[in-house]
Amino acid sequence: MKMALPASEPHQQRKLVPNQGKTRRFDKLNRKMSKLLVYLILLLFSLVFIVPFLWLISGSLKSSTELFADPPIWIPEVLNWSNYKEAFSSFPFLLYLKNTLIVVVFSCVGAVLSNAFIAYGFSRIEWKYRDAVFIVVLATLMLPFQVIMIPLFLLFKDIGWIGTYLPLIVPHFFGNAFFIFLLRQFFKGIPKELSEAAKMDGANEFIVFWKVILPLSKPILATVVIFQFIEAWRDFLGPLIFLSDNSHYTLSLGVQQIMSQNDPRWGLLMAIGVAMTLPIIIIFFFLQRYFIEGITFTGSKG
Template structure:
């Protein structure tokens, strides 16, 4: 048996090797194409203004002009925007951490009539396009005087995000029901089971949710664009867009600012890559 399979594998070996070699070359080419935009951003961020108008444009700056970074963070109140964005991001993370695991527990380890129906309702709400709720919510928040505050950006997250609830629920389902049932027989209350048994077991999933929310708050554009008026209140994404609409030719500064905006995310991603990929996998596959 074994030898048969072995020799069969041996005969086709070269075609397999050839395909793999072609794949490798293709992947290398694609990787280079994927990296080049970053490289161009980085190199532009170090060029002098006159070099931007060169034809054909060279990849490398004549001298590394680190000054651009200093200029970029002083042209716009960069650190103020970073601080604002951080405040919104932290508030949002707190919101989803309080609401989403709680709801996911109610949708997984407690058996109650109507649960599965409401869960389907929740999944269907993911399909609702944002513009449908955008206008009435804007009117509502305007009426209670929340325009130009961070409340419309943060508060809704304390009421759960269907996508994260779904992700956490899928994760909670991997914890055997016997475990929570045993705790119930021992007389533990539901809040206690949730707090002392489920939550400590689901730290990786919680980390994934934190990451997703960080990414979404950090990059969010439409939300802050709608609700923030004073430039003092702007987030970094809106600030960058404003800067672009006022100085749309100063790409050396725009690229420096974009680099500062992007690098923290890439560093964080690199540190927690595995959790992140697992999170995507969990929702992407179980969603089928």
């Protein structure tokens, strides 16, 4: 009897192996189905954002008859590329594009440099009342632009900046509460041992900030660039208030001029809408990896 027990164990194990294999295959199939379900749900949600843009592209290639047809026509019979030709010739598109790029580029540079420098002081340097001052900075997020619009206009008028790009650029060199918060959270996640090692080698705070912290902060800096690019690119109220000369207008003001006509050409407006949307899509496409990494890393650190 004692000799028979060991001989039966391999037989029992051989019976268990097929069951374990079926369980593993079932678990693997279950994981694949769960992943497929998640992808389908994400696809459905993405259609909410993709469909309006596809309709914008479709409308930019339609004639006026097809644009207001009932039922709606998604694919025009003849691609009406003349809408894009008229979009670039109906108003000084290239001039307004140049003006917009001037504001966008310099405001992005100011946003990156100023907010990174301020956030470094709030996250890596110990000083009295640091947290209290940071709370006051965050409190400015509750102030909408409409509240400070008139005081800013009077201030810039007194110093002679009305009619120039300076009111649209210079304020970005003095920090933004939202960007300061993002950068501070990211900087706090960088090990302090790196800064201490650099200081032991003789580096001062500025060298640590410039040579150690900034090279490690590409994801969050790319995030700031994307947010600031979108804000400056589509800004309408700022240029409307501070710009007085048509030769300084941005694209948003140029589009408003066309929309204010008695009979706006909707196909032309849709073509302009596509032209104004593409740069945002392109910059996000090239910086999306840094953007996702920056947002994820910032949200996971206290």
